[in-house]
Amino acid sequence: MGLGMHHGAWRFREGDPFDQTTPEYYRRIATTAERGGLHAVFLADTLDVSEERFERPNLGALDPAVVLALMAAHTERIGLVGTSSTTFNEPYNLARRFASLDALSRGRAGWNAVTTFVPAVAGNFGAGELPPHAERYARAAEFLDVVLGLWDSWEAEATVGDKAGNVYVDPARVHALNHRGPHFAVRGPATLPRSRQGRPVVFQAGASEGGRDLAARYADAVFTAQNTLPAAVAFRADIRRRAAAHGRDPDAVKILPGLLPIVGSTAAEAGARKERLDELRGYRPELEKLALRVGVPVDALELDAPLPFARIRENADFRGSHGFRDAAVALAEREGLTVRELLHANGGGHLQVVGTPDQVADTAATWFEAGAADGFNLMIDVLPSGLDAVVDEAVPRLRERCLFPRDYLGDTLRDHLGLPPVTEGHP
Amino acid sequence: MGLGMHHGAWRFREGDPFDQTTPEYYRRIATTAERGGLHAVFLADTLDVSEERFERPNLGALDPAVVLALMAAHTERIGLVGTSSTTFNEPYNLARRFASLDALSRGRAGWNAVTTFVPAVAGNFGAGELPPHAERYARAAEFLDVVLGLWDSWEAEATVGDKAGNVYVDPARVHALNHRGPHFAVRGPATLPRSRQGRPVVFQAGASEGGRDLAARYADAVFTAQNTLPAAVAFRADIRRRAAAHGRDPDAVKILPGLLPIVGSTAAEAGARKERLDELRGYRPELEKLALRVGVPVDALELDAPLPFARIRENADFRGSHGFRDAAVALAEREGLTVRELLHANGGGHLQVVGTPDQVADTAATWFEAGAADGFNLMIDVLPSGLDAVVDEAVPRLRERCLFPRDYLGDTLRDHLGLPPVTEGHP
Numbered sequence: 001m002g003l004g005m006h007h008g009a010w011r012f013r014e015g016d017p018f019d020q021t022t023p024e025y026y027r028r029i030a031t032t033a034e035r036g037g038l039h040a041v042f043l044a045d046t047l048d049v050s051e052e053r054f055e056r057p058n059l060g061a062l063d064p065a066v067v068l069a070l071m072a073a074h075t076e077r078i079g080l081v082g083t084s085s086t087t088f089n090e091p092y093n094l095a096r097r098f099a100s101l102d103a104l105s106r107g108r109a110g111w112n113a114v115t116t117f118v119p120a121v122a123g124n125f126g127a128g129e130l131p132p133h134a135e136r137y138a139r140a141a142e143f144l145d146v147v148l149g150l151w152d153s154w155e156a157e158a159t160v161g162d163k164a165g166n167v168y169v170d171p172a173r174v175h176a177l178n179h180r181g182p183h184f185a186v187r188g189p190a191t192l193p194r195s196r197q198g199r200p201v202v203f204q205a206g207a208s209e210g211g212r213d214l215a216a217r218y219a220d221a222v223f224t225a226q227n228t229l230p231a232a233v234a235f236r237a238d239i240r241r242r243a244a245a246h247g248r249d250p251d252a253v254k255i256l257p258g259l260l261p262i263v264g265s266t267a268a269e270a271g272a273r274k275e276r277l278d279e280l281r282g283y284r285p286e287l288e289k290l291a292l293r294v295g296v297p298v299d300a301l302e303l304d305a306p307l308p309f310a311r312i313r314e315n316a317d318f319r320g321s322h323g324f325r326d327a328a329v330a331l332a333e334r335e336g337l338t339v340r341e342l343l344h345a346n347g348g349g350h351l352q353v354v355g356t357p358d359q360v361a362d363t364a365a366t367w368f369e370a371g372a373a374d375g376f377n378l379m380i381d382v383l384p385s386g387l388d389a390v391v392d393e394a395v396p397r398l399r400e401r402c403l404f405p406r407d408y409l410g411d412t413l414r415d416h417l418g419l420p421p422v423t424e425g426h427p
Numbered sequence: 428m429g430l431g432m433h434h435g436a437w438r439f440r441e442g443d444p445f446d447q448t449t450p451e452y453y454r455r456i457a458t459t460a461e462r463g464g465l466h467a468v469f470l471a472d473t474l475d476v477s478e479e480r481f482e483r484p485n486l487g488a489l490d491p492a493v494v495l496a497l498m499a500a501h502t503e504r505i506g507l508v509g510t511s512s513t514t515f516n517e518p519y520n521l522a523r524r525f526a527s528l529d530a531l532s533r534g535r536a537g538w539n540a541v542t543t544f545v546p547a548v549a550g551n552f553g554a555g556e557l558p559p560h561a562e563r564y565a566r567a568a569e570f571l572d573v574v575l576g577l578w579d580s581w582e583a584e585a586t587v588g589d590k591a592g593n594v595y596v597d598p599a600r601v602h603a604l605n606h607r608g609p610h611f612a613v614r615g616p617a618t619l620p621r622s623r624q625g626r627p628v629v630f631q632a633g634a635s636e637g638g639r640d641l642a643a644r645y646a647d648a649v650f651t652a653q654n655t656l657p658a659a660v661a662f663r664a665d666i667r668r669r670a671a672a673h674g675r676d677p678d679a680v681k682i683l684p685g686l687l688p689i690v691g692s693t694a695a696e697a698g699a700r701k702e703r704l705d706e707l708r709g710y711r712p713e714l715e716k717l718a719l720r721v722g723v724p725v726d727a728l729e730l731d732a733p734l735p736f737a738r739i740r741e742n743a744d745f746r747g748s749h750g751f752r753d754a755a756v757a758l759a760e761r762e763g764l765t766v767r768e769l770l771h772a773n774g775g776g777h778l779q780v781v782g783t784p785d786q787v788a789d790t791a792a793t794w795f796e797a798g799a800a801d802g803f804n805l806m807i808d809v810l811p812s813g814l815d816a817v818v819d820e821a822v823p824r825l826r827e828r829c830l831f832p833r834d835y836l837g838d839t840l841r842d843h844l845g846l847p848p849v850t851e852g853h854p
Contacts, residue, residue, distance in 0.1 A: 017588030021530045062527035073500030092551040100489035103448045123614035124519040161444030185554035
């Protein structure tokens with residue numbers, strides 16, 4: 001989140017350039033998003049700043065769970081989703097942290113499970129390199145087993161609370177996990193009873209073979225980088241097919257591509273906003289980010305040449321995000337873009353719409369109707385002005401078309417997403 | 428915290444027995460404590476419930492950082508201190524979590540560093556046993572080096588924020604840590620600039636040789652279990668002497684014994700409250716807790732006999748809390764108590780005063796004046812009624828005696844504790 005997804009945000013916006021370290025900032029964002037009826041706030045996780053070269057507006061990234069707990073205090077309905085890494089946490093700690101957020105938000109918490117693809121992060125957790133892709137995903141699958149097992153360790157009826165009879169909890173309805181696997185040994189049970197929504201919603205963001213399989217097995221919702229409609233349609237169909245193959249209802253897995261709207265009241269105004277932002281940012285930090293994402297050194301990219309497709313595909317030991325790489329490559333190939341044009345068109349790796357609120361609504365409607373998305377994870381270019389534009393202008397257009405609910409559908413994040421509460425899990 | 432320090436609290440109090448899983452409960456506690464001018468809320472950390480046998484009122488313990496972030500949103504002045512283990516966390520994650528809380532509370536955060544002495548916790552973090560005492564403390568010292576190093580990695584002047592000149596942060600004023608030690612390798616820097624108080628306040632709670640040395644080297648404040656005045660005076664003098672030997676100003680280390688007041692408007696009313704609480708609790712859970720704390724099996728304790736002193740002292744591989752063990756032994760020996768009498772007199776391991784607000788104030792005054800304490804960490808018997816009694820009745824008595832400030836001394840936790848802000852650290 002930082003000060004906005006666009007690298008030029010901190011220079012573009014009014015206000016203190018370190019607003020993102022203050023409580024007022026997060027209160028403003030949470031209450032604005034709730035006023036707009038958005039289903040959730042969704043926070044990334046930054047476990048390193050050295051790579052950012054101190055030029056990024058999200059520098060100073062805070063612990064998502066701490067930010068979300070503060071937001072919980074200032075809101076009543078909106079969901080609160082935090083990203084947290086399966087590679088650099090202990091499952092017992094993470095399960096307790098998100099269960100705590102779920103309790104104190106009365107059932108509005110979600111966890112976006114990621115394996116972390118930024119190489120520099122590894123340097124903050126030992127001297128080694130980022131583990132290879134397959135190793136990260138093997139750990140992630142076991143991590144999810146443990147976390148879900150802990151969240152399901154209390155039956156709904158375990159909380160007796162009989163003061164006269166001196167029975168606080170029914171021990172027969174709280175189950176040790178006794179997990180022992182290659183990565184973890186966790187006895188359990190969880191320290192907390194079930195929340196109002198049963199357990200936090202699980203988001204997953206990974207588009208590789210390992211990521212898709214993980215999503216199909218465990219995720220309630222999938223956050224994905226998609227730059228072209230056909231690829232997005234194929235991705236959603238693939239996840240739904242995989243979920244069905246795992247014996248799940250495909251409608252129980254919501255697919256949410258990222259969408260970065262850059263909004264103006266006219267197309268020209270939106271274009272000017274985009275141009276000004278790009279100008280304030282300069283090319284260098286974006287170029288470095290793109291190089292990292294497609295897995296080549298930065299000097300292999302030339303601004304006025306195409307991407308080095310062959311070199312990108314040859315990289316057998318690629319440890320980065322398959323989703324970001326594939327989305328950038330697909331867009332550049334399909335549209336025949338130079339690197340400079342790709343940087344202009346690619347909204348921080350996500351689908352970008354520069355236009356009026358109606359144009360944003362048009363794109364969302366087209367993607368819904370084509371079966372490319374169950375919803376969108378909105379990337380806001382500049383905070384809070386970009387969020388104000390979405391809430392005050394784009395959301396009303398979607399409501400007019402009956403593509404966005406008039407009000408929250410219930411009290412929990414599962415309600416908002418159309419997912420049933422989880423009432424059991426443990427056999 | 429749970430529903431109160433006394434094991435009988437959940438049956439004694441009005442209200443839902445699972446109040447401690449709701450946001451309203453923590454809001455009420457935080458705002459009451461702030462109304463009373465208390466310097467901080469101080470939360471323990473529960474990393475296991477199996478040991479609690481589902482009979483404990485603090486069952487359902489939440490992640491302290493999540494609770495404190497919610498409290499930060501509802502308060503303006505009061506400090507927010509959370510316990511977190513050096514044995515079962517990664518220093519990079521912990522440093523970021525408490526720095527985030529410090530930012531979002533505008534300089535009111537504190538971290539109580541503990542090494543964890545409850546054996547069952549180890550089962551949630553691998554199949555092994557709790558590491559031996561010396562190993563835990565060696566890791567803790569290195570952990571503190573890393574965390575303090577990260578918190579000091581940003582110079583106060585690093586946050587330039589020059590929009591026109593395109594300088595967000597001065598990289599020359601943000602320093603990599605490049606720590607490599609036996610337990611951790613952490614490159615850094617931190618993801619966050621300094622807070623208003625410079626960095627979170629460090630609390631430490633350990634009374635063994637290793638714990639005292641750690642406190643003298645690193646701690647701003649020491650939380651300690653003391654049951655007798657002479658032992659408390661000696662403890663405070665010892666920590667101050669050790670701090671001076673490490674080249675620190677002894678006044679920069681505040682000694683805060685635990686104090687459990689059980690308050691009534693008359694001595695008889697207080698006694699009745701205590702008796703009712705003990706009756707509701709029964710002896711078994713207290714006996715198990717005492718056995719764990721003194722390091723003997725529960726069947727080695729007989730209710731109407733003295734503690735088995737010889738057996739307690741023979742235990743060379745004792746991995747528990749030296750502070751709790753020594754305080755219980757000192758009290759039982761000094762007063763010649765049976766186990767039953769010890770359970771009655773020992774406030775969950777801490778100094779206990781059963782009496783009127785004036786009697787509580789008398790004890791606090793005596794301990795202050797004898798040089799046994801710079802302040803107290805109040806253990807509340809039953810929440811929120813026990814806290815109401817402290818805030819509405821005991822604190823005013825201390826104010827009358829000029830032993831408690833009329834208002835907060837400033838805006839940060841360091842201000843409240845009479846500690847200077849930290850403006851540098853990194854060479």
